[in-house]
Structure formats: structure tokens, C-alpha cells
Amino acid sequence: MLGNQNADWRSARKATALAAIVDMAWELAREHGLAGLSLRDLARRLGMATPSLYSYVDSKHALYDAMFADGWQAFIDFEPQPADPTLDLATVLKVGAHRWVRFSLADPVRHQLLNHRTIPGFEPSPDSYAVAQAAYLQLRAPIEAVADFTQADMDLLTGTVDGLITQQLANEPGGKRWVGQIDDLMDLLVHHYEHRRATPSRATPRKGKKR
Amino acid sequence: MLGNQNADWRSARKATALAAIVDMAWELAREHGLAGLSLRDLARRLGMATPSLYSYVDSKHALYDAMFADGWQAFIDFEPQPADPTLDLATVLKVGAHRWVRFSLADPVRHQLLNHRTIPGFEPSPDSYAVAQAAYLQLRAPIEAVADFTQADMDLLTGTVDGLITQQLANEPGGKRWVGQIDDLMDLLVHHYEHRRATPSRATPRKGKKR
DNA sequence: GTCTATATGTGGATAGAC
DNA sequence: GTCTATCCACATATAGAC
Numbered sequence: 001m002l003g004n005q006n007a008d009w010r011s012a013r014k015a016t017a018l019a020a021i022v023d024m025a026w027e028l029a030r031e032h033g034l035a036g037l038s039l040r041d042l043a044r045r046l047g048m049a050t051p052s053l054y055s056y057v058d059s060k061h062a063l064y065d066a067m068f069a070d071g072w073q074a075f076i077d078f079e080p081q082p083a084d085p086t087l088d089l090a091t092v093l094k095v096g097a098h099r100w101v102r103f104s105l106a107d108p109v110r111h112q113l114l115n116h117r118t119i120p121g122f123e124p125s126p127d128s129y130a131v132a133q134a135a136y137l138q139l140r141a142p143i144e145a146v147a148d149f150t151q152a153d154m155d156l157l158t159g160t161v162d163g164l165i166t167q168q169l170a171n172e173p174g175g176k177r178w179v180g181q182i183d184d185l186m187d188l189l190v191h192h193y194e195h196r197r198a199t200p201s202r203a204t205p206r207k208g209k210k211r
Numbered sequence: 212m213l214g215n216q217n218a219d220w221r222s223a224r225k226a227t228a229l230a231a232i233v234d235m236a237w238e239l240a241r242e243h244g245l246a247g248l249s250l251r252d253l254a255r256r257l258g259m260a261t262p263s264l265y266s267y268v269d270s271k272h273a274l275y276d277a278m279f280a281d282g283w284q285a286f287i288d289f290e291p292q293p294a295d296p297t298l299d300l301a302t303v304l305k306v307g308a309h310r311w312v313r314f315s316l317a318d319p320v321r322h323q324l325l326n327h328r329t330i331p332g333f334e335p336s337p338d339s340y341a342v343a344q345a346a347y348l349q350l351r352a353p354i355e356a357v358a359d360f361t362q363a364d365m366d367l368l369t370g371t372v373d374g375l376i377t378q379q380l381a382n383e384p385g386g387k388r389w390v391g392q393i394d395d396l397m398d399l400l401v402h403h404y405e406h407r408r409a410t411p412s413r414a415t416p417r418k419g420k421k422r
Numbered sequence: 423g424t425c426t427a428t429a430t431g432t433g434g435a436t437a438g439a440c
Numbered sequence: 441g442t443c444t445a446t447c448c449a450c451a452t453a454t455a456g457a458c
Contacts, residue, residue: 033331035246038433051436052442060434117381118329120244152392155378159389160396163374167366170328178370181363185371188399251450262453263424271451425458433450440443 018056021046022070025063029109034118039063061122064113069128071110072135078103080138083145089193092142093186097161100139101179104165111169115162153193160185229267232257233281236274240320245329250274272333275324280339282321283346289314291349294356300404303353304397308372311350312390315376322380326373364404371396 024045029037039060043050057063079099084092104111112118114132124132143149149157161182168178235256240248250271254261268274290310295303315322323329325343335343354360360368372393379389 035329036331039435040433048441049443050434051444054435055441112327112329115381116323116327116329116377118246118323118327120247155389156375156392156396159375159378159392160371161374162378163372164367164370166327166377167370167373170326178366181367181370184403185367188403191402192395192399249450250452260425261451262426265453266423423458425456427455427457429454430452431450432452434448436447437445438443439445440441 018066021053021056021063022066025067026070026107026110029067029113030107034109034112037063061119064119064122065125065128068113068124069131071114072128072131074110075103075114075135076131076138081142083142085145087142087146089143089147090186090190092146093157093189094183096139096142097157097182097186100161101165101182104162105169105179108169108173111165115166147193148197149193153189156192157189160189229277232264232267232274233277236278237281237318237321240278240324241318245320245323248274272330275330275333276336276339279324279335280342282325283339283342285321286314286325286346287342287349292353294353296356298353298357300354300358301397301401303357304368304400305394307350307353308368308393308397311372312376312393315373316380316390319380319384322376326377358404359408360404364400367403368400371400 021042025037025042028041028045032038032041037060039053040050042063043053053063057066079102081096081099104115140149140154143154164178164182164185168175172178232253236248236253239252239256243249243252248271250264251261253274254264268277290313292307292310315326351360351365354365354368375389375393375396379386383389
């Protein structure tokens, strides 16, 4: 009654069935929200019975985990930015940040799953987290080719850029009120970086503010 | 069997029943996540029957709405920062940002509801949104007392600060790897602001970058 | 207002036949 | 692998007694 018994739903896009499941899961998440994803809906859209999903995914959380890995892999494949030691830092940061912005705005739900802890019990598995780590290293590589960025520099970069993206998505989904300031922010971070380099190591990094 | 028929659960904290409901809802949200909140659980913990909740709240979304207003009101009441025209901008920004950080880290779930769009269908009502607006104006007032901050300045401030907070909560809940850079970030924003003021209006704000 | 009782629709998940 | 059947929990809502 529902679906052809020897259905070819696995040819939906890729070779493996799991990939088709994950693709459809993204589609539904975009429609109903990440938390609004339903395994019943998912199975129905794939033309299969709900329990059949459990042959491929152990639980709903496991599905989120597969989506997590898939999303970070998509970032790795998205407009790769080659490391070029001849570029200046500002250019490298701006190119990287704009790539990150385009990727995030293209799929807010994906951005939510990859960057925030929004699903109550969900924590990525070591395997999936490794993909996220690989994406992070790929993002970092072109920067390290032109500057001695510390971990703190990277954290300030990722935190502030993601903050602008998040505010943009939450408050003005279609616009550029926040992400339009990315270039200014990158110039600020470059200034911060170069200012620190110009000031030779002063033991404790005092700021001389206490009046 | 469940609860005393003439229960005094409304004396749980405040005078009104709705306030007690909202308080308990926060408690449960902290335990099971924001999306994991259940009206059954909520009623059970309050010692009342589930349908009785509907005397106070029209739906689950209406409960989220009440929590949204309650959360922003809590921010308004949290360590209010008086406007003082004699302070310098850097100090004002740092005090305000640290206040914002303390408030957010104290309750990650609250931070999630107030700042991100994480509940699929939820949108704050006009009344609740007005409370959020009041909180925003309160946050902005001490800054305007000492500087001519534009909307773009405010957006850059709120976006980047919230970004550091969000990354902190998502990746290292107990630590300060990201929020520890708040002071540096505030100094950067002050530099940005003063640099622009020092550079007289040059019609179109060109950056002279195109080589 | 609050309760019990009840109903429907949805959701994750499992057992067991084929 | 895939199905039917089933279970339990939850959201939502209504009826009617107290």
C-alpha cells in the first residue's frame, strides 16, 4: 500500500541508502525546523515504513550524528580556499569569512546543527567530530600560511564571525545588517594582530589600564 | 492521589500562579533542554493536573512566550548598569559586556530562548517582544551617554559579544576560552569607533582597498 | 478553578513475521 | 531488509463533576 516493495528510493541521489536518508532528513529539517524533524515523515517521504529506517540508523540522535558529519563534509567541499603565502592577512581572512557566511546563510538549519548545541541530548560521536575537526583545520590552513595565529586569535575570529551570522539568521534572515560588517571586523582583527606583533613580548601582556 | 486537592503550589515562589508555572518551566528546561520541556512533567511537578495548566497558558508556545518575557525581564533586573557620562567608552562597554556574559552563562537555556530561534514554530508575541526591546534600550543607554554609537556599532557589538558567549556555551560550557577575550574585543571596538570619528566625514566611506 | 475522564494525532522505538 | 502490529509518552483539547 505504501511504496513499491522493491522500491528504488535509494537511487534518490547517491549510491548508498544512508546518503539518501540523510539528504531527505536535511530537506525535512529545512521545512519543519531541526527539532521538528520526524522519523515518520522521513520514512514516508522515502516511501518506506518507519521501522525500516532503523536498519540504517540506530536512533534519531544517530541520524542527527550522520547529518552532523554530512554537514561538515559539505563545508569541506564548499568553495575550498587554497593556502597562498603571497596574500596579505586581511584578504585571507575576508575570503575565508565570506565563504563561511555564504555556507551558513545557504542553510540556516545546517548552521544550527553544526555550530550550536540545540538538540537536547545530542552530542556528536568521535567519528563525526573528527570531520568537524578536519573542516576546522582546513579553515585554519590558509591563515597559518600568512600569519602566526594563536589559538586565541582563532577563537576570537570564529566566535565573532559566527556571532554576526547567528544574529543575522535570528533577527533578519534575508538581509545583511550584521554580516555586512564582516570586512570591518576582519580589518579590526588584523589591526589587533599586527599591533600585538609590533609590540615586542612584554612578559605579562599588561594593558596598562588600571589608571 | 496526585497532589493535595487544595494544594498551595502557588506559594512556590511568587504570588501569582503563572509566575510559579514559569519558574518551574525554567527549572525543567534546564534539566531536559528547552525543546525537551513537557507540559505533563510541568503539571506533575507543580502537583496539578495537566489540563489545569490551560487555565493559565493557552498552549506550549504561549508558555515559551511567557518564559521569553520573563527572561528579558530578568535581564533588566540583573545588575542594572547606570548611565554615567563621566566614564570612558571602553569602561562602559566592558562593564556592559561582562554583565551580559554573566547573565548568559548563568543559564544557557535562557540564553538560547532569548537570543536564538531554536523552537521551530515559536515567535514572541508583541507584548513579550516589547520587554526584549526595553532590555535592549537599557543595554544601550549607558553607551549612548558617552558615545555617538550608530545602529551598526550596536549590531557589531551585540553580534560579536553574543558570538563569544555562544561559542563558549556550545564548546566549553564551564570555561572562559572565548569569553575571556571580551576585554580585548571591547578595546578593538573602541579603537574602531574612535578611528572613524578621527577620520572626518569622507562622503562615501571608501576604504581605499582596490589596489 | 480544578479535577477526572476521555479522545485524537503525533512521535520514537521494538517484536516478530516474511 | 522490510513489513505489520504494537507500545508508551506527549501535545492538544473537550466534557462534565465538584
